[in-house]
Amino acid sequence: MLNLPANVVAVPVRPYAGDMDRCARCGERGRPYDHLGVRRWRHLDIGCTRLLLEHAPRRVDCAEHGVTVAMGPWAKRKSAYTRDFERQTAWLSVHAPRSAVSALMRVDRKSVGPICERVADELRAEQGAGLFDGLRSIGVDETGYRKGHTYMTVVVDHDRGRVIWMHQGRGQKVFDLFFQALTPARRESIRVAAGDGARWIDEYVFRWCPMAERILDGFHIVSWATDALDKVRTTAWREARKTGTAGKGAKDPVKGARRALPKNGPDLTATQRAQLECVANTNETLWEACKLKERLRMILRQTADEAAPMPRQWAADASLSGIEEFSKLGEKIDRRRFDILRTIRSGLSNARLEAVNNRIKTTIKIGYGYRNLGNRIALVMLKCGGLNLRLPGRQ
Ligand SMILES: [Zn+2]
Structure with missing residues (x-):
């Protein structure tokens, strides 16, 4: 026995006879070779x-891997923690910031990320290829982080509302990697591929899964309007400053409503509603733009029949509004009205999708503390990947 500090207890263990002498890589039984020193x-x-x-x-x-350390069923190969310890740490990581995990579990901060990665890998391996099974509708999104300098491509299984694949970078080459990870049968099972308006996505979807219908994601359509609204807001703010009519800081109606404006009507807090009311009373253009955004969002909530004439009407009203950003958007909506109606018919315009998308974005934000990209991806997979992450010993 080695000397231990007062608050540490070491308990000798050994595998059951049936688990003895198994290769840590493949789990097959190997011929006993020699003994190593005590490990903890x-x-x-x-x-x-x-x-x-x-x-x-x-x-x-x-027979396959040569001389290796025999498996200890309580831990993963090359880990200094037991499986239960790692599961609990990973479970906590998707619910609390890394500093809290590190303090509660009494592990070094730097160890938390690698633990998450190991657990995510293990859970994924347990599920086998299940993550890609029965894929029907997928969504592709490119998320910028570090102020938009770096990008991550995220592929979502829309039917089950979970992330199935993530990779650093964006564009065609990264998208290729995703399709290469699928067997031909799985590629063929994809019927709907949703994403933003980028043309190259159309091309790629057609090349890799010719059976799939390419549609726009509901929240991407809404994001066109929120982006336009944000430009209108910035212009209004700049003008107010130039003419000296701007209020101080958050007291200014335009500046104060920065967060309230892009939000969905039903999600507004009481304060934000008051802020919007203030905008309605003071800035007609901005208020008009905000109403147009909400109307576009509501179109996506309609049934296909109800929605049929709406994109055209919306586009006409947007052009008539005289707001430059929205006139431009009106043209785009008119041009893509059939895409929009297809989105509504496919059901990929609903609020649940938006919720999944928001969950992914928040998790990526929580993951900012994790420098290592692999760690961050593991965190998103643990939280949004539909992996069976449970606390040890619980059903
Ligand atoms: Zn082996």
Whole structure:
């Protein structure tokens, strides 16, 4: 026995006979080779006492992998923590910031990310190719982070509302990698591919899954309007400053409503509603733009029949509004009205999709603390990837 600090307990363990002498890589039984010294794995605490599991593993000669350390069923290969410890840390990571995880689990901050990555890999392996099974409608999104200098491509399974694939970078080459990860049968099962308005997506979808219908994501259509609205707001703010009519800081109606303007009507807080009312009373152009945005969003909530004439009407009203940004958007909506109606028919315009998209964005934000991109991707997969992440010992 080695000396241990007062608040640490080490318990000797060994695998059951059936689990002895198994290769840590493949789990097949190997020929006993030699003994290694005592190793320790950090397990879940007992009260305030740290618990270590202690075992002197054997090395085995595996027919396939040669001489390797025999598997300890309580831990993953090359990890200094037990499986239970890692699961609990990963579970906590998707609910709390890294500093809290590190403090509660008493692990170094830098170890939290790699633990998440190991658990995500393990859960994914447990599910096998299941993540790509029965794919019917996918959504592709490019998310910028670090102030838009770096991008991540995210592919979502729209039917199950979960992230199935993520990769650093964006554009055709990255999208290629996703399709290469699918078997031909899986590619053929895809019937609908949704994304933003980029033309190259049309091309790629056609090349890789010719059976799929390419449509626009509902929230991308709405984001065109929120982007236009934001430009109108910036212009209004700049003009107010130039003419000296701007209020101080958040007291100015235009500046104060920065967060309220792009929000969906029903999601507004009481304060934000008051801020919008203030805009309605003071800035006609901005208020008009805000109403147009809400109307476009509502079109996407209609049934296909009800919605049929609406994009044209909306486009006409937007042109008549005299707001430059919205006149331009009116032309775009008119041009893409059939795409929009197809989106409504496909059902990929609903609020649930928007919720999934928001969940992904928030998780990516939580993951800012994790410098390593692999760690951050693991975090998103753990939270939004439909992986079976449970606390150890719970059903
Ligand atoms: Zn092996």
